[in-house]
Amino acid sequence: MSKSGLFVGLVTVDLIYLAASCPKNNQKIVATDYTIAAGGPATNAAVAFSYLGNHNTSTLLGAVGSHPLAQLIHQDLQNYQVKLQDLLPTNSNPPPISSIVVTQTSGERAVVSINAVQIQAPCEAIPPDILHDIDIVMLDGHQMAVGIEIVQKAKAENKPIVIDGGSWKAGFEQLLPFVDYAICSANFYPPNCHTQEDVFAYLSQFGIPYIAITHGEKPIEYLTPMSANKQEKKKNNFIEVPKTHVVDTLGAGDIFHGAFCHYILRHNFIDALASAAKIAAFSCQFFGTRRWMKA
Numbered sequence: 440m441s442k443s444g445l446f447v448g449l450v451t452v453d454l455i456y457l458a459a460s461c462p463k464n465n466q467k468i469v470a471t472d473y474t475i476a477a478g479g480p481a482t483n484a485a486v487a488f489s490y491l492g493n494h495n496t497s498t499l500l501g502a503v504g505s506h507p508l509a510q511l512i513h514q515d516l517q518n519y520q521v522k523l524q525d526l527l528p529t530n531s532n533p534p535p536i537s538s539i540v541v542t543q544t545s546g547e548r549a550v551v552s553i554n555a556v557q558i559q560a561p562c563e564a565i566p567p568d569i570l571h572d573i574d575i576v577m578l579d580g581h582q583m584a585v586g587i588e589i590v591q592k593a594k595a596e597n598k599p600i601v602i603d604g605g606s607w608k609a610g611f612e613q614l615l616p617f618v619d620y621a622i623c624s625a626n627f628y629p630p631n632c633h634t635q636e637d638v639f640a641y642l643s644q645f646g647i648p649y650i651a652i653t654h655g656e657k658p659i660e661y662l663t664p665m666s667a668n669k670q671e672k673k674k675n676n677f678i679e680v681p682k683t684h685v686v687d688t689l690g691a692g693d694i695f696h697g698a699f700c701h702y703i704l705r706h707n708f709i710d711a712l713a714s715a716a717k718i719a720a721f722s723c724q725f726f727g728t729r730r731w732m733k734a
Contacts, residue, residue, distance in 0.1 A: 442704045443496035443572055444488045446697075447586050448481030448579030448603075449555045450501035450523075451535040452511050455689065455727050461540045461549045471543060474727040477515040478537055479555075480579035480603045480693045483728050486519045487697030487718070490732045494520040500569060500589075501582060502558040504530030519729075524569060526560035526585060534558075539689055546685035546723060555581040562588040570596060575700050577601040583610035590617035599703065603696045615645040620708070622699060624692055625654045635660065649708045653692065656680055656720075659712055678712050681720040690728035695719035 456470035477486075482499055489497035499516065503509045503525045512534060516523050537552035562584055569589070570576070576593045578586040580602065587610065590600050594617040602614060604623030611629070615621070621642050629641045635652055639662055642650050651661040658677040698718040702711035722731035 441493045441496050442574040442701070443498070444485070444493060444697075444700050445498050445500060445569065445573045445576045445589075446481040446485035446488070446578075446700075447500045447576065447582055447589055449479030449535070449581035450482050450499065450503050450512060451478040451537045451552065452508055453478030453537045453539060453728070455539045455541065457541050457543055457687070457726050459543050461542065470540075472726055474729070475511060476727065476729050477512040478690070478728065479535075479581065480605055480696065481577065481581070482516075482521075483690045483693030484577055484579075484603065484697035484700065485521045486516070486729070486732075487694040488701050489520050491698060491701040491718070493701065495522065498522045498524060498569075498573070500524045500526065500565075500585070502527040502530065502555065502560050503534055504528065504532060504558070506531055506533045508533050508536070515729075519732075524566055526564040526582065527558060530558065532558070541687045541689055541726065546687045548687070548689045559583070560585050565589065570598065573598060574704055575599050575601065577603060577696060577700050578614065579603040579605065579696075580608040580611055580614070583608060583614075586610075587613050590614055593617070601696065601700055601703070603693070605692065615642065615647060618645070618647050620649045620699070620703065621647045621651070622696055623650070623652050625652060627652070651712055653695065655688070656682070656685075659716060661709070661712060663708060678709065678716060680716045683720045683723055685723045687726045688723055691719045691723050694722045694728070694731075 457472040458470045485499040535553040541548045599619045601620040604627040698715035702714040725731040
């Protein structure tokens with residue numbers, strides 16, 4: 440049975456190239472493949488959530504605008520049955536564009552991007568019924584003012600809240616008291632945090648019951664209410680990530696978050712993490728952020 444998810448945050452146009460290596464200064468290289476898709480953490484998560492059985496019940500809330508390039512975003516989301524709620528529909532500026540080079544031999548990627556800093560939407564832009572019939576909310580922190588408003592309303596309605604902690608962003612400290620699931624990357628370091636233990640301690644002080652930190656192909660470390668006490672922390676608080684032939688790691692973390700939102704509505708925290716890791720690992724076998732869904 441399908442569920443409904445609201446994904447709040449960054450929406451970009453991703454220009455993705457597959458090449459033997461990244462170009463050096465003053466060097467021109469020829470890509471062996473390319474693709475164009477809507478991008479951003481919340482965007483890719485919404486697409487993955489839809490693909491896993493939640494067609495037309497996956498909603499993306501972000502700033503896109505009316506520039507001709509925005510049509511690429513609209514078409515891509517329509518193709519994957521994601522509903523877009525545009526926070527700035529009359530904005531005529533181009534949407535953020537990311538240029539990405541994926542190294543053919545390793546699957547590693549280099550990204551040049553403009554994030555959502557220049558297109559922050561006001562809280563007044565939030566549709567009044569945005570949470571109607573929504574089962575889960577995920578935020579990536581790129582529309583911070585909107586996100587803070589959304590989580591307060593979602594918490595009042597007892598809707599589970601997930602954050603994608605890809606990197607620390609100012610304002611996260613106002614979101615965290617409302618979060619149920621903090622799923623962070625190894626690059627997520629709040630102020631004065633220097634180790635993973637610091638990060639777990641920082642997030643725990645906000646009362647977040649479920650915390651996980653991903654490490655790429657390395658095991659996922661997690662804390663649950665049973666293991667939040669450092670002295671009671673057990674050795675089995677790690678989940679192995681499936682081994683896979685890596686073609687492209689771009690968007691794997693975003694896909695992980697979308698898959699987690701799908702599975703946490705059906706399974707417990709540990710099983711949801713494990714299932715999401717399988718989906719993310721599988722996606723790494725394919726170039727770009729969409730081809731894994733066509734395999």
